[in-house]
Amino acid sequence: xxxxxxxxxxxxxxxxxxxxxxxxxxxxxxxxxxxxxxxxxxxxxxxxxxxxxxxxxxxxxxxxxxxxxxxxxxxxxxxxxxxxxx
Amino acid sequence: xxxxxxxxxxxxxxxxxxxxxxxxxxxxxxxxxxxxxxxxxxxxxxxxxxxxxxxxxxxxxxxxxxxxxxxxxxxxxxxxxxxxxxxxxxxxxxxxxxxxxxxxxxxxxxxxxxxxxxxxxxxxxxxxxxxxxxxxxxxxxxxxxxxxxxxxxxxxxxxxxxxxxxxxxxxxxxxxxxxxxxxxxxxxxxxxxxxxxxxxxxxxxxxxxxxxxxxxxxxxxxxxxxxxxxxxxxxxxxxxxxxxxxxxxxxxxxxxxxxxxxxxxxxxxxxxxxxxxxxxxxxxxxxxxxxxxxxxxxxxxxxxxxxxxxxxxxxxxxxxxxxxxxxxxxxxxxxxxxxxxxxxxxxxxxxxxxxxxxxxxxxxxxxxxxxxxxxxxxxxxxxxxxxxxxxxxxxxxxxxxxxxxxxxxxxxxxxxxxxxxxxxxxxxxxxxxxxxxxxxxxxxxxxxxxxxxxxxxxxxxxxxxxxxxxxxxxxxxxxxxxxxxxxxxxxxxxxxxxxxxxxxxxxxxxxxxxxxxxxxxxxxxxxxxxxxxxxxxxxxxxxxxxxxxxxxxxxxxxxxxxxxxxxxxxxxxxxxxxxxxxxxxxxxxxxxxxxxxxxxxxxxxxxxxxxxxxxxxxxxxxxxxxxxxxxxxxxxxxxxxxxxxxxxxxxxxxxxxxxxxxxxxxxxxxxxxxxxxxxxxxxxxxxxxxxxxxxxxxxxxxxxxxxxxxxxxxxxxxxxxxxxxxxxxxxxxxxxxxxxxxxxxxxxxxxxx
Numbered sequence: 001x002x003x004x005x006x007x008x009x010x011x012x013x014x015x016x017x018x019x020x021x022x023x024x025x026x027x028x029x030x031x032x033x034x035x036x037x038x039x040x041x042x043x044x045x046x047x048x049x050x051x052x053x054x055x056x057x058x059x060x061x062x063x064x065x066x067x068x069x070x071x072x073x074x075x076x077x078x079x080x081x082x083x084x085x086x
Numbered sequence: 087x088x089x090x091x092x093x094x095x096x097x098x099x100x101x102x103x104x105x106x107x108x109x110x111x112x113x114x115x116x117x118x119x120x121x122x123x124x125x126x127x128x129x130x131x132x133x134x135x136x137x138x139x140x141x142x143x144x145x146x147x148x149x150x151x152x153x154x155x156x157x158x159x160x161x162x163x164x165x166x167x168x169x170x171x172x173x174x175x176x177x178x179x180x181x182x183x184x185x186x187x188x189x190x191x192x193x194x195x196x197x198x199x200x201x202x203x204x205x206x207x208x209x210x211x212x213x214x215x216x217x218x219x220x221x222x223x224x225x226x227x228x229x230x231x232x233x234x235x236x237x238x239x240x241x242x243x244x245x246x247x248x249x250x251x252x253x254x255x256x257x258x259x260x261x262x263x264x265x266x267x268x269x270x271x272x273x274x275x276x277x278x279x280x281x282x283x284x285x286x287x288x289x290x291x292x293x294x295x296x297x298x299x300x301x302x303x304x305x306x307x308x309x310x311x312x313x314x315x316x317x318x319x320x321x322x323x324x325x326x327x328x329x330x331x332x333x334x335x336x337x338x339x340x341x342x343x344x345x346x347x348x349x350x351x352x353x354x355x356x357x358x359x360x361x362x363x364x365x366x367x368x369x370x371x372x373x374x375x376x377x378x379x380x381x382x383x384x385x386x387x388x389x390x391x392x393x394x395x396x397x398x399x400x401x402x403x404x405x406x407x408x409x410x411x412x413x414x415x416x417x418x419x420x421x422x423x424x425x426x427x428x429x430x431x432x433x434x435x436x437x438x439x440x441x442x443x444x445x446x447x448x449x450x451x452x453x454x455x456x457x458x459x460x461x462x463x464x465x466x467x468x469x470x471x472x473x474x475x476x477x478x479x480x481x482x483x484x485x486x487x488x489x490x491x492x493x494x495x496x497x498x499x500x501x502x503x504x505x506x507x508x509x510x511x512x513x514x515x516x517x518x519x520x521x522x523x524x525x526x527x528x529x530x531x532x533x534x535x536x537x538x539x540x541x542x543x544x545x546x547x548x549x550x551x552x553x554x555x556x557x558x559x560x561x562x563x564x565x566x567x568x569x570x571x572x573x574x575x576x577x578x579x580x581x582x583x584x585x586x587x588x589x590x591x592x593x594x595x596x597x598x599x600x601x602x603x604x605x606x607x608x609x610x611x612x613x614x615x616x617x618x619x620x621x622x623x624x625x626x627x628x629x630x631x632x633x634x635x636x637x638x639x640x641x642x643x644x645x646x647x648x649x650x651x652x653x654x655x656x657x658x659x660x661x662x663x664x665x666x667x668x669x670x671x672x673x674x675x676x677x678x679x680x681x682x683x684x685x686x687x688x689x690x691x692x693x694x695x696x697x698x699x700x701x702x703x704x705x706x707x708x709x710x711x712x713x714x715x716x717x718x719x720x721x722x723x724x725x726x727x728x729x730x731x732x733x734x735x736x737x738x739x740x741x742x743x744x745x746x747x748x749x750x751x752x753x754x755x756x757x758x759x760x761x762x763x764x765x766x767x768x769x770x771x772x773x774x775x776x777x778x779x780x781x782x783x784x785x786x787x788x789x790x791x792x793x794x795x796x797x798x799x800x801x802x803x804x805x806x807x808x809x810x811x812x813x814x815x816x817x818x819x820x821x822x823x824x825x826x827x828x829x830x831x832x833x834x835x836x837x838x839x
Binding site for chain 1: 263
């Protein structure tokens with residue numbers, strides 16, 4: 001099995017208190033599903049936010065629901081609130 | 087994600103044409119059935135008793151006299167919703183639909199009646215005695231955040247700050263976005279402008295009021311017919327409130343006479359179901375217009391403090407905004423959206439936004455078309471004009487100088503991929519409207535706007551009927567023309583005429599879950615699912631042709647509505663049409679269909695630029711819109727007439743918000759203008775023909791390049807009109823609506839200085 005390299009995950013301001021104020025964290029994940037799983041394990045304080053809903057921006061494209069989405073090695077990954085529209 | 091979402095440049099035959107809408111004749115002849123048009127045998131009339139107080143404890147509700155009135159079949163209060171049944175995550179939804187111990191706003195439901203007719207039901211409401219203890223109230227967003235403001239919820243401890251405050255307040259949550267160092271940026275500025283901008287509370291103003299019919303059976307199952315933007319979500323929430331299995335509640339959506347976000351929330355539906363359950367009869371409940379205004383969600387009233395710095399050569403060095411959004415008595419996420427969208431059009435080195443969700447004694451705030459973005463854009467785009475003037479650069483060139491592009495770090499966080507704000511600005515600069523000479527007494531304004539678009543869960547069935555026509559069944563509500571767009575998409579995929587396709591919206595028992603129509607997702611998400619269903623059906627059609635020809639399915643290609651045998655040995659077989667294959671389906675394996683269930687994501691963000699010319703009568707303060715142009719990126723316009731309609735509709739609503747629409751509260755905390763006479767939305771005679779220009783910059787995440795188009799067009803008008811009016815009267819307008827009294831007051835204030 002290929003080992004997944006560590007990557008930087010950027011966080012919106014609302015998540016930072018759950019990771020000791022950091023603007024970003026480093027995790028190993030190759031899909032959004034894996035990312036959520038690892039984040040919840042490494043930072044249990046993020047679990048309520050994950051349950052409430054987090055959207056993931058991958059190189060500027062926002063994914064609200066598609067957790068099967070792959071995270072390319074060099075992609076910028078940014079966690080955002082899962083917002084609603086009208 | 088849809089099975090094949092990559093954009094493929096292609097020539098279209100059906101997509102991009104403008105056929106007649108399939109729901110058009112029914113709508114203009116009155117045949118279409120809206121929420122209030124549904125009736126059942128033996129149905130009762132439901133109505134709701136509402137609080138006359140802005141804030142009051144409910145000490146006791148005596149329903150005994152109402153229950154004894156002849157013809158009354160059920161009276162419900164909060165006691166009829168058993169705590170053990172209610173999903174805890176839906177408690178505030180229920181509390182808004184039926185108050186518990188506290189009435190939080192003028193119009194908050196406290197009891198409901200089902201009776202044999204409207205007269206009896208209304209008489210019964212008068213017999214219900216509610217004992218209130220009136221509490222101090224606060225309806226203004228800035229008053230609500232003051233330390234001594236009446237506290238609306240004793241358990242409200244501000245979220246999003248570290249540490250969590252020890253004292254409760256009316257600030258439910260704080261959210262922060264941005265990057266860079268704004269203090270450093272301001273220190274580098276030659277000119278700094280700080281202002282406070284306010285926007286009034288505007289209602290979506292849909293013409294059709296909320297309406298539903300509920301029929302609850304003694305066996306624990308129920309049916310509901312309702313006007314909604316999302317019948318699957320309504321089902322899930324109603325079932326969660328009444329303690330039902332979702333599968334036992336079948337919800338059928340009606341035609342919708344406007345929603346704009348206001349019909350994504352429950353208001354009367356659980357109450358109607360509870361009445362039907364108690365009465366053991368179908369119950370119909372239709373809101374009056376007064377109730378729609380007082381008790382179904384308007385957009386937030388806001389107060390925004392904004393500060394921006396610029397160098398003499400016109401480079402913005404820093405931008406900062408604190409945005410307070412009123413959310414009614416329940417926590418919302420509206421300020422967060424304002425904070426995310428405020429500066430999204432621009433490439434800024436140092437930017438920071440802080441959103442405050444503020445509780446007030448007003449109805450629960452709901453989504454309204456690109457929720458929260460128009461108010462933030464009013465503040466930012468007004469400032470952009472003011473800064474441009476200060477540095478002597480034309481407003482459009484000042485925006486182009488700072489425009490966000492691929493690779494720009496957005497103000498809400500991520501770096502942008504390919505985006506369309508630059509092209510809309512360039513198109514505006516070159517548009518005949520921008521170049522046209524203004525007539526005497528006319529002034530021009532412009533503004534940009536941003537909105538996120540969404541996708542979400544989508545499910546569809548494509549059935550090839552025995553005569554070769556096709557039915558596409560989707561579960562995402564058609565609010566703005568999705569049935570026409572989907573029929574075009576199916577015609578395109580199958581290679582058959584548009585007229586041969588029927589698009590229908592299924593009830594909740596007929597398809598898997600579909601997300602509601604919000605976030606401009608309807609055409610984007612449903613079309614991805616429809617394309618997927620079509621391609622599965624085409625695979626099946628090719629198999630059927632293979633059976634008829636007794637060849638390998640891989641030797642068959644689907645082209646222009648026909649199966650073609652390919653390859654040297656089979657190329658001489660005459661093609662089989664869709665009609666041939668449909669008529670022989672009985673002998674080749676039975677019905678032919680395709681089914682799709684997807685999570686559609688990757689809708690892509692959306693931008694618009696608007697241009698507005700106004701004439702302001704400086705004696706009366708009245709503003710006339712002389713000319714208005716909307717320029718927006720649609721990705722690909724599936725049915726261009728509908729896209730233009732979305733652009734025009736959003737602009738019309740934004741113009742109404744800019745000039746007249748506003749909730750007005752008395753000192754008693756009661757709404758003073760709950761009707762269209764005193765809450766004035768624009769009518770045709772108030773508006774010019776709104777010009778549109780559709781830009782088609784393909785979305786790489788859709789096979790046709792489609793983006794959402796339904797919301798962004800409401801974002802720029804507040805500021806576009808504001809900039810035009812400010813130019814006309816020579817005074818910076820900082821509050822909407824810019825109603826005649828407000829314009830006269832601004833002129834008087836300027837004159838007295």
